[in-house]
Amino acid sequence: MKMQVSANSRRAPGRRDAFRLAGVGAITLGLAACSRVDDGGNGGGGDGGGQADTGLLDRLREQGFVNVGLANEIPFGFVDGDNDPAGQSPAVARAVFEELGVPEIRANPVAWDGLIPGLQASQFDVIAAGMFITPERCEQVAFTEPTATSPEAFMVAAGNPHGIRHFTDFADNPDLRLAVLNASVEQDYAEHFGAENLELIPDQTTGYELLESGRVDAVSMLSVSHHYLLQDRGGDFDVTEPFFPEIDGQEQKGWGGLCLRPAETALLEEMNRVIAEFTENGRLLELGEEWGFTEADLPDGTTTAELCEG
Secondary structure (H helix, E strand, O other), X not given: OOEEOOOOOOOOOOHHHOOOOOOHHHOXXXXXXXXXOOOOOOOOOOOOHHHOOOHHHHXXXXXXXXXXXXXXXXXXXXXXXXXXXXXXXXHHHHHHHHHOOOOOEEEEEOOHHHHHHHHHOXXXXXXXXXXXOOHHHHOOOEEOOOOEEOOEEEEEEOOOOOOOOOOXXXXXXXXXXXXXXXXXXXXXXXXHXXXXXXXXXXXHHHHHHHHHOOOOOEEXXXXXXXXXXXXXXXXXXXXXXXXXXXXXXXXXXXXXXXXXXXXXXXXXXXXXXXXXXXXXXXXXXXXXXXOOOOHHHOOOOOOHHHHHHO
16 A cells, blocks of 8 residues: 655656645545554664664665655645655655665655654654654654744635634634644644634644634644645635744744654764755755745754754
């Protein structure tokens, strides 16, 4: 049940391809369980000499592909109608691993809250979902250096009849219902600001459908996710003004990166080397532009170590 993109027929699925999705809302952790990775023990062991701690990268080069976990959030990471991995984060992962001698990535779609458990259980080797780097997550996984950011926003009914602008609006009016991805930073923000009437959802499509049916009053995700979804799917909805929440006087500018198991230190170092090159030579911007990311969304010098400290 592994889904792959051929090394000889790779293409970057465009915006018009995005919603040729194959049951995007129905794909769950059980699908990824069919693609369990055999890590040969700990997956990060070395083979002695100068190749110490390179076991996983050597294995990936030998087999010619890497399994990546993603959560079907457009445009960060999803599978398109051909079951190929698509979006900004898989695009970065594909380019990085090509540079490292691994020509193919294979998608393992899971619910958002299944990403870290799936990585820990070796169901895939890398998370390519635009996951934000937070201190809590840094205790469970190893992040690369940042690859992109985006402010928060809400998708609401056209005209924004409830005047929703911020998470505090849901605390001020507890009758308002907000859909957030389970285990997401948006859930953390909503709970921090006192929102209680939350609908925890497994994926982006579920949130859209809940809003469409009137079962929620807003969906909270990153601004770029909402805009991309509306471009492809349409609907009588608006996206509110983007913002970065402020907590204790500090702007919460989230940065996403690729994730590995903590033991994979050698592979992490190699991936960071390539990401630094891509940031410097403009390739990182090129990889994101197809998915609506701009120069303003590129790394600004904030490091993963700083983000992990909080």
